[in-house]
Amino acid sequence: MGADRDPDGGHVNAKVNADNRTLPYDPLRLCVYATIALLAWVLGPIAVVGFAALGFVGYWRARRAGLTRSKCVLRDTRLVLAYLGILGLAGVLGIGWYVYEWLA
Numbered sequence: 001m002g003a004d005r006d007p008d009g010g011h012v013n014a015k016v017n018a019d020n021r022t023l024p025y026d027p028l029r030l031c032v033y034a035t036i037a038l039l040a041w042v043l044g045p046i047a048v049v050g051f052a053a054l055g056f057v058g059y060w061r062a063r064r065a066g067l068t069r070s071k072c073v074l075r076d077t078r079l080v081l082a083y084l085g086i087l088g089l090a091g092v093l094g095i096g097w098y099v100y101e102w103l104a
Contacts, residue, residue: 036051044098045092045093046095048088051087052091056081059084060081063081
């Protein structure tokens with residue numbers, strides 16, 4: 001048995017409905033990731049700047065409210081803010097590059 005299963009074979013963190021039946025896993029995160037990837041592909045650096053700004057504002061507010069550790073791989077919210085700031089800067093540089101190429 002895997003670490004994520006109980007001895008009866010069900011998922012340990014499985015959701016249960018009103019009839020006490022285990023609901024199937026909903027891979028919503030995968031749909032969200034695919035949608036973000038699509039937007040990044042279509043919009044390019046504009047999407048990078050938008051998502052980085054959205055994340056930066058969210059983490060900034062959370063840090064001001066007292067959050068110091070995140071579930072993000074970087075853990076420390078200061079590192080997350082720095083990462084998102086660098087992503088935003090890279091997106092702005094990408095937009096500048098597109099404009100430069102377009103005008104040249």
